[in-house]
Amino acid sequence: MIGFSDVPEISQYASAIDVKFIVLTALTGAMGILVFVLVIVFSIRYRRGSPASRAPLPRWMQRDVEIGWTVATLFTFLFVFWWMAGAQLSALAQPKTNFEIHIEAKQWMWKVEQPNGAREINAIHVPANTDVRLIMTSDDVIHSLFLPALRIKRDVLPGRYTYLWFKAQRPGTYNFMCTQFCGTDHARMIGHFVVMTPEDYARWSMAQPETDDLAREGARLFVSFGCSGCHAPGSRVHAPDLHGLYGRQIPLDGGGFVTADETYIRDCILLNKHIPAGYPPVMPHFQGVVNEEQVTSLLAYIRSLSAEQQGASR
Amino acid sequence: MTDTTLEFAPAAEPLEKNYLNEETTLWSWLTTTDHKRIGILYTLSITFFFFIGGLAIGVVRLELMTPHADIVSAEAYNRLFSLHGIIMVWFFLVPSIPTTLGNFLVPMMIGAHDVAFPRLNLLSWYLFMLGALFTLYVLIAGGVDTGWTFYTPLSTSYATGHVAAAAAGVFVAGFSTIATGVNFVATIHMLRAPGMTWFRLPLFVWSMYAVSLVMLLATPVLAMTLLLIFAERVFGMPVFDPAQGGDPLLFQHLFWFYSHPAVYIMILPAMGVVSEIFTCFARRRIFGYTFMVYALLAIAVVGFMVWGHHMFVAGQSALADLVFSFLSFIVAVPSAIKVFNWTATLYRGQISFEAPMLYAMGFLALFTLGGLTGLHLASVPLDIHLHDTYFVIAHFHFIMVGGTVSAFLGGIHYWWPKFTGRMYPESWARFAAITMSIGFITTFLPQYVMGYAGMPRRYQIYLPQFQIYHVISSVGAMILAVAYIMPLLYLGWSLLYGRRAGSNPWGATGLEWQTSSPPPKENFHGTPRVVEGPYVYHDAETASGSEQAAPRPQGAHR
Numbered sequence: 030m031i032g033f034s035d036v037p038e039i040s041q042y043a044s045a046i047d048v049k050f051i052v053l054t055a056l057t058g059a060m061g062i063l064v065f066v067l068v069i070v071f072s073i074r075y076r077r078g079s080p081a082s083r084a085p086l087p088r089w090m091q092r093d094v095e096i097g098w099t100v101a102t103l104f105t106f107l108f109v110f111w112w113m114a115g116a117q118l119s120a121l122a123q124p125k126t127n128f129e130i131h132i133e134a135k136q137w138m139w140k141v142e143q144p145n146g147a148r149e150i151n152a153i154h155v156p157a158n159t160d161v162r163l164i165m166t167s168d169d170v171i172h173s174l175f176l177p178a179l180r181i182k183r184d185v186l187p188g189r190y191t192y193l194w195f196k197a198q199r200p201g202t203y204n205f206m207c208t209q210f211c212g213t214d215h216a217r218m219i220g221h222f223v224v225m226t227p228e229d230y231a232r233w234s235m236a237q238p239e240t241d242d243l244a245r246e247g248a249r250l251f252v253s254f255g256c257s258g259c260h261a262p263g264s265r266v267h268a269p270d271l272h273g274l275y276g277r278q279i280p281l282d283g284g285g286f287v288t289a290d291e292t293y294i295r296d297c298i299l300l301n302k303h304i305p306a307g308y309p310p311v312m313p314h315f316q317g318v319v320n321e322e323q324v325t326s327l328l329a330y331i332r333s334l335s336a337e338q339q340g341a342s343r
Numbered sequence: 344m345t346d347t348t349l350e351f352a353p354a355a356e357p358l359e360k361n362y363l364n365e366e367t368t369l370w371s372w373l374t375t376t377d378h379k380r381i382g383i384l385y386t387l388s389i390t391f392f393f394f395i396g397g398l399a400i401g402v403v404r405l406e407l408m409t410p411h412a413d414i415v416s417a418e419a420y421n422r423l424f425s426l427h428g429i430i431m432v433w434f435f436l437v438p439s440i441p442t443t444l445g446n447f448l449v450p451m452m453i454g455a456h457d458v459a460f461p462r463l464n465l466l467s468w469y470l471f472m473l474g475a476l477f478t479l480y481v482l483i484a485g486g487v488d489t490g491w492t493f494y495t496p497l498s499t500s501y502a503t504g505h506v507a508a509a510a511a512g513v514f515v516a517g518f519s520t521i522a523t524g525v526n527f528v529a530t531i532h533m534l535r536a537p538g539m540t541w542f543r544l545p546l547f548v549w550s551m552y553a554v555s556l557v558m559l560l561a562t563p564v565l566a567m568t569l570l571l572i573f574a575e576r577v578f579g580m581p582v583f584d585p586a587q588g589g590d591p592l593l594f595q596h597l598f599w600f601y602s603h604p605a606v607y608i609m610i611l612p613a614m615g616v617v618s619e620i621f622t623c624f625a626r627r628r629i630f631g632y633t634f635m636v637y638a639l640l641a642i643a644v645v646g647f648m649v650w651g652h653h654m655f656v657a658g659q660s661a662l663a664d665l666v667f668s669f670l671s672f673i674v675a676v677p678s679a680i681k682v683f684n685w686t687a688t689l690y691r692g693q694i695s696f697e698a699p700m701l702y703a704m705g706f707l708a709l710f711t712l713g714g715l716t717g718l719h720l721a722s723v724p725l726d727i728h729l730h731d732t733y734f735v736i737a738h739f740h741f742i743m744v745g746g747t748v749s750a751f752l753g754g755i756h757y758w759w760p761k762f763t764g765r766m767y768p769e770s771w772a773r774f775a776a777i778t779m780s781i782g783f784i785t786t787f788l789p790q791y792v793m794g795y796a797g798m799p800r801r802y803q804i805y806l807p808q809f810q811i812y813h814v815i816s817s818v819g820a821m822i823l824a825v826a827y828i829m830p831l832l833y834l835g836w837s838l839l840y841g842r843r844a845g846s847n848p849w850g851a852t853g854l855e856w857q858t859s860s861p862p863p864k865e866n867f868h869g870t871p872r873v874v875e876g877p878y879v880y881h882d883a884e885t886a887s888g889s890e891q892a893a894p895r896p897q898g899a900h901r
């Protein structure tokens with residue numbers, strides 16, 4: 030769509046962004062040209078000593094012209110806002126997908142975990158025409174994951190999760206990079222973003238060294254960290270049952286509700302930041318005991334408990 | 344134009360006592376409370392910092408000629424662009440026009456003998472120098488590698504440089520900004536000459552008033568934010584560190600709550616300067632004076648409510664994105680109005696193209712190009728792609744360098760005869776003004792393109808497909824460097840050899856032109872009385888009833 034070979038666009042979303050960019054550039058370009066042409070015409074016509082008439086302006090002119098262009102600009106700008114905001118809102122709806130890739134950024138590399146547990150560094154492989162969701166967090170400072178070919182980016186923060194989702198269409202190798210300045214080797218936080226046909230992707234992921242499935246690993250940790258001692262259904266401690274927890278609205282101890290998403294669960298584990306209503310605040314916090322990768326596994330396990338339950342109740 | 348203003352002072356006019364030759368010792372300069380002398384002190388200081396900041400980015404641009412690391416290490420590269428940003432923002436752009444032209448001209452334009460608090464004015468310069476020189480020392484001796492934005496937790500827990508010391512330096516300099524703001528607000532409220540009503544103030548004074556309000560309200564937030572950084576880094580008080588329950592995004596909210604208004608601290612004064620220049624060289628009243636005043640105030644107020652547009656990808660809620668996007672579009676309206684008004688001021692004028700006018704026209708073109716791309720960045724879906732790329736770099740340099748620096752230089756040339764009593768060599772100045780615009784466009788236009796193509800900012804090594812743009816940009820930077828050095832030379836020359844200017848070489852209206860050049864220490868002999876609005880460059884359009892139809896200006900100095 031755009032004339033540079035360096036800017037491939039490989040999703041419908043990316044093409045839509047390009048259209049928006051071009052239309053807005055044309056619109057603002059027209060406004061700019063209007064001003065430039067007027068300045069040049071006036072500069073020539075009304076250069077000092079030129080014969081052009083300098084008859085007084087009619088009295089109504091100043092006010093009406095002024096109000097006219099104020100209103101015109103206001104409406105143009107509001108229109109652009111409305112048009113762009115519409116696109117923003119439609120892009121907000123996260124697709125329902127099980128294809129989730131975990132990304133952990135750290136100074137100065139990207140650690141990537143495929144849904145099947147395969148790990149890669151500074152590379153993200155995805156199948157084409159599949160809704161993909163990235164669940165991202167950082168080990169240290171704020172980074173930002175930028176996928177120019179998809180026209181998307183999102184900051185990656187320590188201590189919470191942020192998400193990106195997309196459906197790439199054209200197979201090929203592209204780049205992704207860090208765009209939030211993160212220290213000495215910031216410019217080296219760049220990697221390959223590989224879009225493959227689903228068949229190629231399947232073949233590629235089969236060939237990856239066998240690793241534990243994330244959720245299975247999480248189940249193991251759940252026992253080894255002693256979580257199950259409290260959280261198992263038959264435990265003597267009055268602790269919430271984690272089945273069906275993910276995605277639910279949780280009433281909090283001090284009043285109010287919060288959605289049990291990745292950030293909530295992570296905060297429960299590491300900081301015991303939120304206390305669900307009706308439970309004693311006895312859960313120890315695991316800051317410094319459980320590391321980021323283990324949190325990711327535990328999260329995958331807790332999420333799988335909800336998936337199981339949905340399956341069971343259906 | 345009035346008869347008196349046309350008079351050129353004879354070249355051999357015996358020099359009366361003026362603010363420059365009244366006392367000439369270094370000590371008299373260092374202890375002066377004369378707003379004009381303080382303006383000169385500031386001009387010399389910020390020029391020094393401008394060239395230091397420029398030198399740093401010169402090395403950066405040289406480094407970027409190739410996609411690899413060639414002349415400096417990654418660490419040094421990061422320190423260089425951090426130095427450039429910190430110096431240029433806090434020790435050049437923020438103080439640039441207010442402390443130099445503003446200090447010199449605000450009292451003169453309103454017919455006062457000095458600012459309201461002359462000693463505070465001097466203190467502000469000392470605070471500035473203390474903060475600025477200390478920060479410069481830190482940036483060179485130790486180095487800071489966080490960029491000028493000091494994002495947490497990089498700055499608080501991870502960066503290796505001397506972040507705390509630099510924050511302390513900027514903190515101190517912030518008080519000089521606040522002192523200047525207090526001084527201008529008080530001066531403009533209290534010291535206007537008889538007859539100088541609010542709606543007779545030149546737009547430059549209005550811009551100084553608006554910018555002072557922004558300085559007063561925004562700078563304390565910066566001070567507080569820097570203090571928190573300091574506390575976390577030095578005393579380990581966890582405010583931003585998420586590992587201890589802090590919130591790194593809190594920093595960004597606080598920082599941009601200051602730094603977006605700071606953009607207006609940089610651009611509002613520029614708008615004031617070019618309003619004076621356009622009217623003078625087009626021989627026209629400003630088109631839509633009252634609209635211009637309200638536009639300045641609207642920008643100053645709404646400018647406080649748009650900071651979240653820097654955080655569209657930072658993890659802010661979607662609703663907040665929407666609100667900040669909306670407000671950013673709204674704040675663009677008054678700026679557009681101002682552009683239209685300057686353009687309309689040229690209509691039916693008697694336009695001539697001396698150097699200040701060329702700078703002002705350069706301002707108009709570059710500010711328009713920079714402002715319009717602001718709409719791209721205010722659009723959430725586009726900003727998600729463009730954020731932290733060279734597109735943003737190009738956008739704000741168009742406004743802050745293409746806009747503010749052009750206006751600053753235009754103002755320096757325009758009032759140079761008033762400051763020094765001498766004329767600069769006109770053709771050199773025109774040449775420098777045109778070179779600057781050409782150099783500027785060459786440097787920054789390619790950055791829009793590579794930004795859209797996905798070139799991230801703050802990268803020393805980059806993908807080879809961007810090299811062509813970087814090379815063009817670096818060549819432009821060299822042209823720009825020449826254009827900035829030229830005025831230094833010929834203005835310096837003119838101090839000694841320039842033709843004597845006389846009190847009003849441009850035939851301009853405005854009280855500052857009604858007294859001799861350089862002005863006497865007390866600005867005016869006697870107190871001026873004002874009987875009409877600004878910019879009476881031609882007969883009123885209409886008979887009585889028009890808001891600006893009023894008699895000719897009455898300068899005090901006869």
Ligand SMILES: [Cu+2]
Pocket residue numbers: 137171172173207208209210211215218
């Ligand atoms: Cu990074």
Ligand SMILES: [Cu+2]
Pocket residue numbers: 602603606649650652653
């Ligand atoms: Cu802003």
